[in-house]
Amino acid sequence: MDKYQAFNSELMTLFQKMSTTFSGLQNNSGLTCLNECGECCLSPQVECTILEALPLALEQYQKGEAEQVLEQLKNSQAMVCHFYQAHSADGKKGRCGIYEQRPGICRMFGAYARRNKSQDYVLGLCKLIREKHGEDLNGIALTYEHDMAYWRQLMNSIAPALSEHLYPINQAFELALEHVLSYYHFSSMKKVLES
Numbered sequence: 001m002d003k004y005q006a007f008n009s010e011l012m013t014l015f016q017k018m019s020t021t022f023s024g025l026q027n028n029s030g031l032t033c034l035n036e037c038g039e040c041c042l043s044p045q046v047e048c049t050i051l052e053a054l055p056l057a058l059e060q061y062q063k064g065e066a067e068q069v070l071e072q073l074k075n076s077q078a079m080v081c082h083f084y085q086a087h088s089a090d091g092k093k094g095r096c097g098i099y100e101q102r103p104g105i106c107r108m109f110g111a112y113a114r115r116n117k118s119q120d121y122v123l124g125l126c127k128l129i130r131e132k133h134g135e136d137l138n139g140i141a142l143t144y145e146h147d148m149a150y151w152r153q154l155m156n157s158i159a160p161a162l163s164e165h166l167y168p169i170n171q172a173f174e175l176a177l178e179h180v181l182s183y184y185h186f187s188s189m190k191k192v193l194e195s
């Protein structure tokens with residue numbers, strides 16, 4: 001297993017736990033997303049690290065489509081995620097086109113915990129879910145496992161050099177694809193030189 005595959009394997013294990021934790025919070029509290037909603041994916045403010053975009057980059061590389069997707073991203077002026085598939089005229093209904101490989105941040109949209117000034121956990125909520133459920137949100141048990149910062153720390157520890165910065169999501173995909181392509185390009189050159 002090479003270094004990118006090792007990062008990816010560790011990251012995917014973490015992503016599974018993250019998804020279970022955050023969907024558990026939503027389901028157990030009843031604070032579920034609106035049907036077919038994809039509005040968070042329309043935000044130009046979605047950011048992630050290069051590491052979070054690595055599963056997508058490796059998947060595309062393995063399918064032989066990494067160069068093509070990189071080219072599309074480079075030529076695109078779109079501010080919203082390249083992989084969002086809208087199903088309604090206003091774009092607000094839709095789905096993720098890379099659900100299994102989506103970055104960590106996308107697994108925490110919706111409901112999460114953050115610390116207030118007293119260091120207590122308070123509920124962070126997407127504004128659409130808050131509107132749907134009103135202000136009666138007391139009594140939801142929150143722990144460190146619902147804290148985005150906790151998961152960000154775990155993700156970053158897998159590959160600190162790929163986790164130093166947050167980028168707009170399309171840029172993170174672009175950079176992850178460039179990393180993967182140049183890594184495998186040089187690996188194959190090395191093999192040829194050594195043979």
Ligand code: SF4
Nearest residue numbers: 041081083084096106
């Ligand atoms: S990767 Fe998927 S979930 Fe994340 S912003 Fe893009 S479309 Fe939405």
Ligand code: SF4
Nearest residue numbers: 033034037040110126
């Ligand atoms: S987190 Fe909010 S905006 Fe995103 S899908 Fe759920 S309800 Fe929609």
